[in-house]
Amino acid sequence: MRRWWIWIVAGLLPLQALALSGEEVMKKSQAAFLYPGKDFKARVMMKLINKDGQERLRELTMLRKNAGGPGGDQKYFMYFFQPADVKDMTFMIHKYPARDDDRWLFVPAINMVKRIAAQDKRSSFVGSDFTYEDVSGRDIEDDNHIIERQEKVGNRDCYVVKSTPKGTDADFGHKVTWVDTANFLPLKEEQYDKRGNRYKLFTADEVTDIKGFPTAIKRTMKNLQTGHRTEVAYIKTDYDLGIEDSLFSERYLRQPPRKWID
Amino acid sequence: MPGIRSIAVALFAFAALAPPGTSAEVTLSGFLQQNTASNTVTANPDGRNYKWLEERAQLKLDATGDAWRVLLKGEVAYDHLGRQDEGELREGYVDYAARSWDLRAGRQVITWGLGDLVFVNDVFPKDHEALFAGRPLEYLKRGVDALKLGAYPGFASFELVLARFRESRTPDAQRFWLFDPMPSVANRDRVKPDEGDAGLRIYRDIAGYDAALYLYRGYQRTPSLRPNSMIAPTRITYFYPKLSVYGASLSGRAGAGVLSLEAALYDSRQDRSGNDFTVPNSQTRMLAGYQVQPVEDLTLNFQYYAERMHDYGAYRAALPAGFPVEKRVNHYLTARATQLLQHQTLRLSVYASYNPSNGDYFVNPELRYSFTDRLWGAVGGNLFGGKPWGQFGQLSRNDNVYLQVRREF
Numbered sequence: 001m002r003r004w005w006i007w008i009v010a011g012l013l014p015l016q017a018l019a020l021s022g023e024e025v026m027k028k029s030q031a032a033f034l035y036p037g038k039d040f041k042a043r044v045m046m047k048l049i050n051k052d053g054q055e056r057l058r059e060l061t062m063l064r065k066n067a068g069g070p071g072g073d074q075k076y077f078m079y080f081f082q083p084a085d086v087k088d089m090t091f092m093i094h095k096y097p098a099r100d101d102d103r104w105l106f107v108p109a110i111n112m113v114k115r116i117a118a119q120d121k122r123s124s125f126v127g128s129d130f131t132y133e134d135v136s137g138r139d140i141e142d143d144n145h146i147i148e149r150q151e152k153v154g155n156r157d158c159y160v161v162k163s164t165p166k167g168t169d170a171d172f173g174h175k176v177t178w179v180d181t182a183n184f185l186p187l188k189e190e191q192y193d194k195r196g197n198r199y200k201l202f203t204a205d206e207v208t209d210i211k212g213f214p215t216a217i218k219r220t221m222k223n224l225q226t227g228h229r230t231e232v233a234y235i236k237t238d239y240d241l242g243i244e245d246s247l248f249s250e251r252y253l254r255q256p257p258r259k260w261i262d
Numbered sequence: 263m264p265g266i267r268s269i270a271v272a273l274f275a276f277a278a279l280a281p282p283g284t285s286a287e288v289t290l291s292g293f294l295q296q297n298t299a300s301n302t303v304t305a306n307p308d309g310r311n312y313k314w315l316e317e318r319a320q321l322k323l324d325a326t327g328d329a330w331r332v333l334l335k336g337e338v339a340y341d342h343l344g345r346q347d348e349g350e351l352r353e354g355y356v357d358y359a360a361r362s363w364d365l366r367a368g369r370q371v372i373t374w375g376l377g378d379l380v381f382v383n384d385v386f387p388k389d390h391e392a393l394f395a396g397r398p399l400e401y402l403k404r405g406v407d408a409l410k411l412g413a414y415p416g417f418a419s420f421e422l423v424l425a426r427f428r429e430s431r432t433p434d435a436q437r438f439w440l441f442d443p444m445p446s447v448a449n450r451d452r453v454k455p456d457e458g459d460a461g462l463r464i465y466r467d468i469a470g471y472d473a474a475l476y477l478y479r480g481y482q483r484t485p486s487l488r489p490n491s492m493i494a495p496t497r498i499t500y501f502y503p504k505l506s507v508y509g510a511s512l513s514g515r516a517g518a519g520v521l522s523l524e525a526a527l528y529d530s531r532q533d534r535s536g537n538d539f540t541v542p543n544s545q546t547r548m549l550a551g552y553q554v555q556p557v558e559d560l561t562l563n564f565q566y567y568a569e570r571m572h573d574y575g576a577y578r579a580a581l582p583a584g585f586p587v588e589k590r591v592n593h594y595l596t597a598r599a600t601q602l603l604q605h606q607t608l609r610l611s612v613y614a615s616y617n618p619s620n621g622d623y624f625v626n627p628e629l630r631y632s633f634t635d636r637l638w639g640a641v642g643g644n645l646f647g648g649k650p651w652g653q654f655g656q657l658s659r660n661d662n663v664y665l666q667v668r669r670e671f
Contacts, residue, residue, distance in 0.1 A: 048605055056607070056635050083635035084291065084670035102470070102515060109400035112373040115472065116553075117519040123558040127606030171558075228605065250465065250472075251414055255359060258287070258326050 022145030025159045025179050031070030032184040034137040036213040037239030039065040041260070044234060048128055051227030057082050058126050061261045065243050071097055075248040076136060079261040090253045093118075093132075097139050101132075106253040113250050122171045128230040129200065129221040142166060143175075153178045153187040172199070183207075183214040199225045211239045236262075292321040292671055299396035299664035302643070308436040313395040313662045315342040320352070331357040343437070353405050364412040369405040372423060374463055374476055375549075376511050376522040378598055379613065380567045382547045383476040383509040383526050385461060387483050389431040394438065394644055394657060396664025404428060418466040427455045429502060430483035433657070441656035443487070443585060444495055452500040455481050471514035476526065478507040488540045492582055503541040504531035519554035522565075536573025539580040544572040559602035567594040586651040589619050607632040615654070622648030622655045639667040 020028070046058040059082040067073035076093040080086045087108075094102040103116040121133045143163040150159055158178040165172070173196055178188040185207060191200035200223055204216035215237055222229035246252070247260060299314040306313070318339040325332040333355055339348035355368030375383035379393070379402075392401035408425035433440060459480025466473060481502040489495035509526030525548045533541035551565040571577060574590040581587065595618065600611040609630045616623045628642030643663045648655025 050605075056605075056632075083632070084293075085632070085638060085668075087291070100515065100518075109398075110373050110403050111371040114376075115513050115520045115522075117555045117561065123555070124606065127602070246414075249419075251364075251412065251419060255331075255357065255364065257359070258328060258331075262287075 020147070020159075022147045022161050022163075023140060025147060025161055025184070026140050026143075026145045026163065026177070027071065028184040029177070029179045029186055030137055030140060032214065033186055033216070035066055035070040035072075035074075036215070037066075037211070039063070039241055039243040040237075040239050041241055041243070042234040042237040044232060046126070046128055046130075047231040047233075049229050049231065056127075058128065060126075063243055063247065063260055065245070065248065071140065073097070074136065075245075077248055077252070077256075077260075079256050090256050092248055092253055093136065094248070095136050098141075101136075104250070104253060111254070113253055128232075129223050129228060130230055130232070134202070134221060142170070148176070150181065151178070153180075156187060157181040158187060180214075185214055185216055193225075197225070199223065210237050213239055286325050286327045288323070288325045290321070290323055292319065293668050294319050294671075295398075295666065295668040297397055297664070297666050299644075299662045301660070301662050303661045304439075304659050306437045307439060310343055310437070312343060313437055313660065314397060314664065316340060316348070318348075329359050333357075351405075362414050362416075366410040366412075367408075369407050370410065371403045371405050372408070372410065372461075373403060374461075374474075375509075376513050376524050376551060377549050377567070378551065378563055378565060378596065379615065380549055380565055380594065380596060382524040382549045382567075383474075383478075383507065383511060385476075385478040385480070385483070385505075385507050387428045387430045390484075391431050391433045391438070394433055394646075394660065396642060396644060396662060396666070398640070398666055398668070404431065418464050421461075421463040421465075423461040423463075424458060425460070425480075426458050427481055427502070429454065429485065432484055433660075438657065439659040441586075441651040444489060444498060447489065447495050447498050449497040450500065451497070452485065453502075455502055468512075471512050474511045476507065476509040476511070478505075478509075481505055482542065486540050486542065503533065505529065506531055509547075516552070519552055522549070522551035522553070524549040524551075536576030537580050539577065539582065539585070543574075543577050546570045546572070559606065561598075561600045563596075563598040563600075565594075565596040567596065568592065586649070592617060592619050617648065617652065617654075620649045620652050620655070622652040624654040624657075636670045637668070639665070641665050 041061065041063050044060050044062050048056040048058065061079045063077040065075045067075070074095045076095065078091040080089045089108060090106040092104045101118050103118045104113055105116050106113050121138070122131045125132050125135050143165050145161050145163045148160045148162050150157060152158065158180055161177045161179060162174060163177065164174040173192045173194040175189055175191045177186050179186050185204060186202070187204045189202040190198050193199045200221060203220050205220055206218035207214055207216050215234065217234040217237060219232045220229060243260065247257070295318045297314055297316055297318065299312060301311050301313060305311050316339045318337055320335060320337045323334045333353060335353040337350050337352055341348050351369055353369050353371060355366050355370045358365045372386045373384055374386065375381065377384065386406060387404040389401055389404050406425045406428050408423050411422045413420040459478070461476070461478040464475045482505045485500035486503050488499045488501060490497045506529040507526050508529065509524065511522070511524040513520060513522040528545040528547060530542055530544045533543060536543040547569050549565060549567045551563060553561065553563040555561050569592045571588065571590050578587070594615055596613065596615040598611065598613045600609065602609055611628050613626045614623065623646070625645040626642060628640055630638060630640035632638040641664070645661050646654045646657035648658065650656055
């Protein structure tokens with residue numbers, strides 16, 4: 001009898017070792033989605049579409065540099081092309097996983113660099129349906145993550161991970177993320193409000209390989225309760241360009257170098 | 263219209279001289295704008311009912327190469343209230359950027375310091391009339407003709423500004439009711455400094471805080487008045503007293519928000535003893551500001567600002583009878599609330615400044631909406647009150663409501 005029991009355990013062991021926890025899946029997903037490469041650059045075309053189909057365009061160049069590995073500090077630099085009233089505006093974020101970001105805004109009309117108060121990571125990014133957290137990531141430790149099941153999105157196998165905030169400060173009740181089992185990109189995410197109603201839907205609409213990094217170059221965030229949605233297209237996406245640390249400074253906020261913002 | 267002519271010349275020169283095949287990227291943009299500010303209390307001193315009524319067009323040319331950039335921003339306006347020659351070169355400069363230094367030459371807007379409509383280290387010229395007449399915020403600043411050198415050796419950043427003196431624009435006495443200590447003297451002239459001014463800003467990060475030092479040697483931007491005689495004045499001369507400013511600022515995260523601290527010593531070089539009542543005495547200025555975002559798209563900004571006059575005894579002794587007496591210390595409290603709505607296309611904001619020492623106040627509520635990505639409009643009001651000679655109190659009969667509409671192209 002004893003021997004039979006050992007065989008059962010031995011049979012299960014490799015499975016246990018291979019299986020990932022919800023937290024590990026989300027960590028790998030964060031690394032694949034928000035941290036690929038040492039640095040990153042894209043021209044971002046953001047279309048804000050209301051339920052009547054009226055469109056507004058936000059066009060910017062986004063640059064990112066990682067200070068350490070996945071989950072570590074990051075610096076973001078953004079230069080706005082459109083709309084016309086924010087042309088030449090630049091925006092910089094120093095992102096720290098465990099505490100609030102530092103943010104600076106350069107207002108060209110009065111040639112002034114201002115620090116921006118930024119404790120609310122759940123606030124909208126430039127008026128879109130994406131929050132700052134959707135753009136630059138939410139701390140993994142802020143939520144409990146449980147793998148609920150595996151299922152396909154299109155023809156891709158995905159882990160379905162339910163993430164529930166540990167604290168009460170989040171504006172959502174929980175979210176469910178479909179994470180590609182092969183490349184760990186989030187292909188779909190549903191955010192639920194505190195009453196348990198689905199209110200936001202993220203989809204990665206087109207994924208392509210850039211310098212070996214699978215990248216969601218088209219993505220949509222839809223507010224299911226208002227019908228407003230934001231469609232994002234990354235063009236001229238590139239990784240590992242050797243962006244210097246000095247770019248993320250007041251000097252270049254005021255005078256962004258052409259080679260980086262083009 | 264010298265401004266427009268120089269823009270046209272520069273445009274042609276650029277088109278003619280730009281070497282073929284240079285990798286310059288040239289963009290042309292601009293806007294058409296309507297701006298009206300209507301009195302709500304009483305007509306202007308000149309009898310008109312508008313503080314501002316104009317149509318304005320801006321043309322902006324931006325040519326960027328790898329290390330250099332040319333920017334020209336010129337405007338023409340049609341003023342319905344009788345001002346002539348409303349052509350202006352707002353900005354027009356050439357940039358050159360090397361690895362550890364850069365240079366900007368030409369007319370440019372320079373803003374120093376951290377204040378929100380409170381100026382401690384921002385010693386550069388402003389347009390106070392624009393602020394009080396309901397014009398868009400960018401008109402608060404006037405460009406200066408300057409050479410600006412930046413140096414970035416690593417341990418700190420340096421910004422040296424050598425400029426031709428340009429004064430701040432004060433409200434026009436035809437349009438604004440203003441305090442005038444000698445209203446009967448009509449013969450007035452203005453003397454501007456012949457020499458330029460110079461400023462140096464040194465800044466760096468210290469433990470996560472943005473720290474800066476500021477040095478300025480030049481002149482007051484708003485004029486002082488000197489009558490030719492105290493007993494029977496027949497002529498008043500406006501002049502710009504010599505001034506040096508030594509200041510510092512610090513800003514960074516504190517608790518849930520951003521803390522800003524700023525201080526400066528205003529060294530009134532033309533009246534160090536304080537005995538000349540026509541020249542402002544030396545001052546110490548201090549500012550503490552705190553900005554928070556309590557909920558999504560709502561930002562609150564609070565400021566405490568104080569001005570302390572040096573040599574107050576000498577000032578009181580020298581001040582002729584009948585002139586309003588300034589306080590030794592003036593305190594100001596300001597608050598701004600900004601709420602963004604409708605995917606940040608609708609902005610509601612209120613700015614209020616209050617001086618508890620003399621009851622001076624200024625309130626500016628505004629609603630701004632972007633109809634499309636290229637068309638926005640704003641409506642707002644300017645409300646003033648306080649003592650008849652106070653900074654805002656003297657403006658109390660100038661309350662107005664304004665409209666701004668801009669179509670960008």
